[in-house]
Amino acid sequence: MNRTADAPAAGKLVLDSSGIDQKVRSLCQSILKEFSKELGKLAVVGIQTRGAHLARRIAQQLSEETGKPIPVGILDITLYRDDVHDIAEQPEVKETDLPFDIGDRPIVLIDDVLFSGRTVRSAMNALIDYGRPQCIRLAVLVDRGHRELPIGADYVGLALKTRIDDVVDVNLKEIDEEDSIRIRKYEERKAR
Amino acid sequence: MKLRYKDLLGLAPLTAEEIELILNTAVPFKKIFTRSIKKVPPLRGKTVALLFYEPSTRTRTSFELAAARLSADVLNLSVSSSSVQKGETLIDTALNLEAMKVDYIVLRHSVSGAPELLARGVRAHVVNAGDGNHEHPTQGLLDLYTIREKKKKIKGLTIAIIGDILHSRVARSNIWGLTKLGARVRLCGPATLVPPDMKTAFGNDIEVTYNMKEALEGADVAYVLRLQLERQQENLFPSLREYNEFYGLDAKKLSWAKKDCLVMHPGPMNRGVEISSEVADGPQSVILEQVTNGIAVRMAVLYLLAGSTGVMPAGSPAQFLAERKPL
Numbered sequence: 047m048n049r050t051a052d053a054p055a056a057g058k059l060v061l062d063s064s065g066i067d068q069k070v071r072s073l074c075q076s077i078l079k080e081f082s083k084e085l086g087k088l089a090v091v092g093i094q095t096r097g098a099h100l101a102r103r104i105a106q107q108l109s110e111e112t113g114k115p116i117p118v119g120i121l122d123i124t125l126y127r128d129d130v131h132d133i134a135e136q137p138e139v140k141e142t143d144l145p146f147d148i149g150d151r152p153i154v155l156i157d158d159v160l161f162s163g164r165t166v167r168s169a170m171n172a173l174i175d176y177g178r179p180q181c182i183r184l185a186v187l188v189d190r191g192h193r194e195l196p197i198g199a200d201y202v203g204l205a206l207k208t209r210i211d212d213v214v215d216v217n218l219k220e221i222d223e224e225d226s227i228r229i230r231k232y233e234e235r236k237a238r
Numbered sequence: 239m240k241l242r243y244k245d246l247l248g249l250a251p252l253t254a255e256e257i258e259l260i261l262n263t264a265v266p267f268k269k270i271f272t273r274s275i276k277k278v279p280p281l282r283g284k285t286v287a288l289l290f291y292e293p294s295t296r297t298r299t300s301f302e303l304a305a306a307r308l309s310a311d312v313l314n315l316s317v318s319s320s321s322v323q324k325g326e327t328l329i330d331t332a333l334n335l336e337a338m339k340v341d342y343i344v345l346r347h348s349v350s351g352a353p354e355l356l357a358r359g360v361r362a363h364v365v366n367a368g369d370g371n372h373e374h375p376t377q378g379l380l381d382l383y384t385i386r387e388k389k390k391k392i393k394g395l396t397i398a399i400i401g402d403i404l405h406s407r408v409a410r411s412n413i414w415g416l417t418k419l420g421a422r423v424r425l426c427g428p429a430t431l432v433p434p435d436m437k438t439a440f441g442n443d444i445e446v447t448y449n450m451k452e453a454l455e456g457a458d459v460a461y462v463l464r465l466q467l468e469r470q471q472e473n474l475f476p477s478l479r480e481y482n483e484f485y486g487l488d489a490k491k492l493s494w495a496k497k498d499c500l501v502m503h504p505g506p507m508n509r510g511v512e513i514s515s516e517v518a519d520g521p522q523s524v525i526l527e528q529v530t531n532g533i534a535v536r537m538a539v540l541y542l543l544a545g546s547t548g549v550m551p552a553g554s555p556a557q558f559l560a561e562r563k564p565l
Contacts, residue, residue: 136545
């Protein structure tokens, strides 16, 4: 999460660029299947930072496929974290931009990695302060398990078995050098 | 990045990077005002005490709203009904607040240096809401924010600060902030109200002039200070009419500045004395936007202090009093 952009990619490759494209396509298909009758109201909201880039990709594909513009928003959850005063480095408060009324719309919340579930909890609280969506669904590129809250994703690109101390890096071309999913094992992380 | 000190005592102790961190953090906070729920949770369970030894409506209300919008609890202490009237010292009042587990003390005081005295004595975050003629850092920050929002930058701009520089803590905080961020500052007012040693105190990015035309020519911002009317009794200027004639900002004088020159004022205004209504309510005025931005900037300050590395000013309160130099 606190990884700096443009850091050289490290760790074992789990999924390359074409693999990510395919997972994004399959997420779009599942979203379309559920909301084919409500495309006029559907909106996607990405969680800063990499979730926001994924949301833009998904919204673009959905728009291309359906011929209807799908609005996209970005959500910063920093102020809603439950550990905001306990972490060593105070996270930067980034922009939230929801350029549409979320009330009575189906909202698909998008993030790169689902892990403890705490980010998603914060995101739902943040979202509800902007209005009352008709429903909220969760789409993630990677579900790596180890939940600490009763939260599950509705659409999952890749379910990945991990140890709790592994690090899963999702790299996206918009801010990283490549499109990839990489995993760093506990031992490698210690060595770095 | 985080702030170093546990307190905000002035803009003089901050680095340019710290000032920019506060301004950048205020941007997303300002966007919260346009939502239907104008409140976020990061200071839930924290308590902010507002301790004002001088009258204030704008600053107090602004801090109160900033704290409330961060979900903190606010304790409003009015000095006229508190133990101060019974002779309690400032430090004792603060220690009592601390014993009640208050996390922030926002202090306004007529004595320069009072917030620093307090900051050395308590663990709570102390925020200076104006001390004597020393500093008013959150006013300086909201002014910087407003200029940056309108002009998209601060570096290289020319800012004319006009009026009673001598007694103005607002001017001092602005000078520190503006020069640290690379602006050129011109100070202008009657010779009795502009200290001659400003260049020694603030360095060569400062120009001093007693002529409004010189101050305003090519200026990007005309910052008009409030004239404290009681200064006339001290014989610092002959009459309000004469002050207005030479230093009151009106449409004619404003026309000497750049066409898109911003008009700013920290409030409360004396219309017809230091500023004409035509200018104060005109298209170049951003005076009410300064007020809106004040809440966003104060939210950023309260939020960032919670995550600061927590450096306390060195030395005890007693030492501070013993070593105190005139500010």
